[in-house]
Amino acid sequence: MKNVECNRLTKKYGSIYAVNDLTFSIPENSITGLIGRNGAGKTTLLKMLAGFLLPSGGTVRILGQNPFNNLQVAANLIFIDDELALPENMNLGEILDTAATFYENWQPDIAYGLLDYFSLDLRSYYQQLSKGMKSTFNVILGIAARCPITIFDEPTVGMDAAVRKDFYRALLKDYLQQPRTIILSSHLLGEIEDLLDSILLIDAGKKCLHLSMDELRSYAVGLSGNSKLLHELVKEEDIIFRQQLGKDKIYLVVRNRKIDFSAARFKGLEIGPVPANDLCVYLTAKHKGGIDDVFKHS
Amino acid sequence: MYLNADDLTPLYMQVAEWLELEILNGSLQSNEKVYSQYQLAEMFNINPATAAKGLSLLAEQNLLYKKRGLGMFVAPQAKEKIRAKRIKENLQQLVLQLVAEAKRLQLSQAELIAMIKNVDLPKEE
Numbered sequence: 190m191k192n193v194e195c196n197r198l199t200k201k202y203g204s205i206y207a208v209n210d211l212t213f214s215i216p217e218n219s220i221t222g223l224i225g226r227n228g229a230g231k232t233t234l235l236k237m238l239a240g241f242l243l244p245s246g247g248t249v250r251i252l253g254q255n256p257f258n259n260l261q262v263a264a265n266l267i268f269i270d271d272e273l274a275l276p277e278n279m280n281l282g283e284i285l286d287t288a289a290t291f292y293e294n295w296q297p298d299i300a301y302g303l304l305d306y307f308s309l310d311l312r313s314y315y316q317q318l319s320k321g322m323k324s325t326f327n328v329i330l331g332i333a334a335r336c337p338i339t340i341f342d343e344p345t346v347g348m349d350a351a352v353r354k355d356f357y358r359a360l361l362k363d364y365l366q367q368p369r370t371i372i373l374s375s376h377l378l379g380e381i382e383d384l385l386d387s388i389l390l391i392d393a394g395k396k397c398l399h400l401s402m403d404e405l406r407s408y409a410v411g412l413s414g415n416s417k418l419l420h421e422l423v424k425e426e427d428i429i430f431r432q433q434l435g436k437d438k439i440y441l442v443v444r445n446r447k448i449d450f451s452a453a454r455f456k457g458l459e460i461g462p463v464p465a466n467d468l469c470v471y472l473t474a475k476h477k478g479g480i481d482d483v484f485k486h487s
Numbered sequence: 488m489y490l491n492a493d494d495l496t497p498l499y500m501q502v503a504e505w506l507e508l509e510i511l512n513g514s515l516q517s518n519e520k521v522y523s524q525y526q527l528a529e530m531f532n533i534n535p536a537t538a539a540k541g542l543s544l545l546a547e548q549n550l551l552y553k554k555r556g557l558g559m560f561v562a563p564q565a566k567e568k569i570r571a572k573r574i575k576e577n578l579q580q581l582v583l584q585l586v587a588e589a590k591r592l593q594l595s596q597a598e599l600i601a602m603i604k605n606v607d608l609p610k611e612e
Contacts, residue, residue: 357532362529364535365528383531384534386534386537402498403497403540406497457591462496
């Protein structure tokens with residue numbers, strides 16, 4: 190079953206398209222990473238999925254229904270970002286107990302257990318928490334709610350490296366116990382790629398790629414070697430990224446066309462994998478040479 | 488031959504590789520139950536579907552077999568099969584790379600063989 194379906198989904202702010210003609214679907218019980226540069230439209234997309242924003246065009250279906258103004262979707266979906274409006278006059282314990290009444294699958298043991306593990310005091314107030322601690326509390330809500338659709342928008346903002354690591358592991362462990370549909374947006378693909386079933390890469394509001402992680406890993410290869418030799422082997426349109434290495438050596442990231450490079454290996458050509466994170470950066474870059482292009486003529 | 492899989496090792500292949508090593512070094516014996524996809528997901532902090540793909544990769548090669556409702560088990564002869572496969576695929580590839588590098592460095596065949604003979608591996612437990 191497809192739990193999340195978007196068809197030609199569009200959101201316009203004035204004359205600017207924040208989300209532009211997006212069509213994709215996400216199957217139930219899977220973890221999807223939503224990746225994109227700043228301003229790519231990640232948050233706008235997620236807020237439309239959560240029913241917080243009304244699309245300008247196209248349709249969105251969550252569990253088969255339109256999420257906007259929909260109680261059934263609201264009861265089965267939780268949206269976690271760093272702007273949660275939590276009551277100021279309730280302490281963390283009271284917020285957890287109140288949240289428990291909203292969500293059918295709420296896990297009090299996990300909520301309290303995580304709160305204790307991350308050294309958050311039940312009696313403290315949300316506004317008094319540091320940025321990283323607020324984010325930590327937010328993700329505790331997101332995990333303990335065990336909603337069939339769980340959306341995290343940049344959940345690790347402000348968290349230190351240790352907490353981030355613990356959060357991802359907690360998320361995975363809880364997912365193993367209770368599979369659900371999780372969408373996770375992040376700038377740091379490297380941190381989450383191992384957890385993901387698939388990745389949705391968007392750029393300027395448009396879909397760039399929607400692949401399983403295995404497909405993404407074999408989507409492109411990194412080649413380095415003599416630039417003349419490489420340009421003979423590789424088609425210009427397959428080049429995703431180019432970097433000059435020394436006088437006549439070059440590093441290219443190219444689409445994996447399953448070309449047989451084994452003969453070229455003996456001429457000093459090196460073939461390597463492209464880290465998924467780098468690949469996403471290259472695919473959404475406006476210049477094939479990256480930041481180096483800016484400094485080319487100086 | 489296509490692109491060398493070793494250079495682009497996807498995660499599920501690394502899981503399969505790890506299980507092969509466990510069988511090779513005797514940690515997993517013939518007809519012994521192997522880890523479930525959920526146990527592997529937890530051990531390696533990876534998505535359970537990825538772990539399942541690693542298991543089915545080995546099952547496709549008849550290195551593991553499935554007992555309905557009980558999980559995956561190590562096939563008899565799995566160790567010998569893995570050994571033969573790795574000599575044919577991995578070791579051959581490594582030798583090719585070794586010889587190519589020696590050639591780049593203009594090392595004679597005798598010098599290369601001497602180097603191989605002099606390698607002193609730490610004893611494994």
